[in-house]
Amino acid sequence: MNKPDYTLLFVILLLLGIGIVMVYSSSYVWAEYKYGDSFYFVKRQLLFAGAGVAAMLFLMAVPYTMLRKYAGIIAIGCFVLLLLVLIPGIGMVRGGARSWIGVGAFSIQPSEFMKLGLIIFLSMYLSVNQKYIQSFKKGFLPPLLIVFLAFGLIMLQPDLGTGVVLVLTCMVILFAAGARISHFVGLMMLGVIGFVLLIISAPYRINRITSFLNPWEDPLGDGFQIIQSLYAIGPGGLMGMGLGNSLQKYFYLPEPQTDFIFAIIGEELGFIGGTVVIGLFFILFWRGMKISLETADPFGRYLALGIVGMLSIQTMINISVVIGLIPVTGITLPFLSYGGSSLTLTLCSVGMLLNISKYTKL
Numbered sequence: 369m370n371k372p373d374y375t376l377l378f379v380i381l382l383l384l385g386i387g388i389v390m391v392y393s394s395s396y397v398w399a400e401y402k403y404g405d406s407f408y409f410v411k412r413q414l415l416f417a418g419a420g421v422a423a424m425l426f427l428m429a430v431p432y433t434m435l436r437k438y439a440g441i442i443a444i445g446c447f448v449l450l451l452l453v454l455i456p457g458i459g460m461v462r463g464g465a466r467s468w469i470g471v472g473a474f475s476i477q478p479s480e481f482m483k484l485g486l487i488i489f490l491s492m493y494l495s496v497n498q499k500y501i502q503s504f505k506k507g508f509l510p511p512l513l514i515v516f517l518a519f520g521l522i523m524l525q526p527d528l529g530t531g532v533v534l535v536l537t538c539m540v541i542l543f544a545a546g547a548r549i550s551h552f553v554g555l556m557m558l559g560v561i562g563f564v565l566l567i568i569s570a571p572y573r574i575n576r577i578t579s580f581l582n583p584w585e586d587p588l589g590d591g592f593q594i595i596q597s598l599y600a601i602g603p604g605g606l607m608g609m610g611l612g613n614s615l616q617k618y619f620y621l622p623e624p625q626t627d628f629i630f631a632i633i634g635e636e637l638g639f640i641g642g643t644v645v646i647g648l649f650f651i652l653f654w655r656g657m658k659i660s661l662e663t664a665d666p667f668g669r670y671l672a673l674g675i676v677g678m679l680s681i682q683t684m685i686n687i688s689v690v691i692g693l694i695p696v697t698g699i700t701l702p703f704l705s706y707g708g709s710s711l712t713l714t715l716c717s718v719g720m721l722l723n724i725s726k727y728t729k730l
Contacts, residue, residue, distance in 0.1 A: 372428055373725035376655040379648050380703070380718050384421075386645065387629075387704035387711075388413055389611070394632040395625035395706065397617050409625050409706050416708040420715030427719030432727075435720070436667050439492035443514075446485035449478035450521040459525075467525045477709035479522045479530040483537065484713055486518055487674035490538055494545045495667035501545045508551050511542065529697035533682050535559075540677040541670055583692075593628065596621040597690050601634035601642075608638030625706040627698055630690045645704070646687070653680050656721055662728040672724045675717045 392410035399408035435442070453459035453469050460468040460475055468475040493511055500507030515538045522531040543552065583591030600616035603609060614635045617624045624632050634642045656676035663669040679702050686701040688694045700710045 370726050370728070372722040373655055373659065376652065376659075376718070376725065377722060379651050379655070380424075380715075380722075383645075383648050383652070383703040384417060384715075386648075388417060390629055390633055390636075390704060391625050391706045393612050393636060394614065394617050394629055395623075398619070398623060398625070401619075412708070413706055413711070416711045417715075420712040423712065424715040424719030424722070427716055428722045428726075430723070432668060432671065432720055432723040433665070435488050435671070436492050436495070439489045442485045443489040446478065446482040447518070447521070449476075450482055450518065453478045454521070454524055467527050475708070477707075479525070479527055479534075480709040480713045482518050482522065483530070483534050483678055484675075484717055486515065486534060486538060487541070487678060487717075488671065489514070490541050491667050491670035491674060494541065494670050495665075498545050498666060501542070501547050504548075504551060508542065508547050511538070512555075527698070529685070529699040532697070533678065533685065533699060536681050537674055537678040540681075541674045544673055545670065593622060593696055594689075594692050597628050597631040598692055600624075600628075600631040601691065604635045604638040604642075606639050608634070608636050608641055611636050627686065627696075627700060627705060628690055629705050630687055630701055633704075634690075649679075649683050649702075652676075652718075655725075659721060659725045659728055663724055665727065668724045668727060672721055675721050678717065679714070 388410065391413045392407070395409040396406035399410075400406040402408075405411075449469065453466060458469060459466040460470060462468060467479060468477055470476055490511055494501065497507055497510075502508075515535060519531045519535050522534065539552070539555075583594045585591060596616055600614065600621055603615075609615075614624075614632050616635055617632060621628055621631060630642065630645070633645060637644075653676055656672060656679070660669050660672035660676060663672055682699055682702055685694065685697055685699045686705075689696055689699070700707050702714045703711070705711075
């Protein structure tokens, strides 16, 4: 067994540090106004980061192979949490979605646990049944049913963004395991039909798409967020307006410390700052893929791929939303956005990835 990938660890800690600084810089105006404490959000982010780093170090030390034994229990626990969140009085409603369980400001988001739990379970399943993966009934259908059961429960909250990340991540793992292209083509056709039905069934999703195509049609309504995000990025220029000097955080861009934190990075740190952040993510993905490719154990290989796939998809969706390439989805930016469940589970994920790196020849 080797030492963990220190390059990956350095990049993770650097992204985490940038995230903490930017959470404070983007949130102190809103925090002072709403809570009378400019450090309200960053104090909680530091608490989440501390818990997440502790969990990361623990998962770095404990052999990742132990997760294979408990993959089924982990998956069942995640499904139980997804069911509990739907029960009135247990699940908390925020922003029109019943996605949290907890008390007051401290809560957990079960869908975040489900993403990681399903990656672990799918990795265990494929490490045993990979030889059947080209058979639709024996290999491809069983994990597919579990994935779409999880997606269905998440959509009952509803949380389309998280559901899309979960499904795409699992499809990446199944594709890497050798599933037939024809299975994905059929699945893609069904997915398009289902996606259209989901959009039609909820008027706010239609509004998000129309506002994405022409945000100026409703600049004070559905187009407001993307317009304010672009107003933040545009003035940033090459060097930015300087750390702490954002104008959009003064009640223009709603809660900029969460989904749209990259817009504040672009405004304050400019094109160079945004490029540095994207470059760090690129290094993280590159090292993660290298770990996956050089892992002999099938379970570790699929687990590493799933973690890298999840973080890559989430990052690409978030940044694409911020710069106006796709409609608003409500997906956080890993390591940088404010959020307890998201940050803690992200650090747990990379803890597993660092553990797997000790069993490669990097």
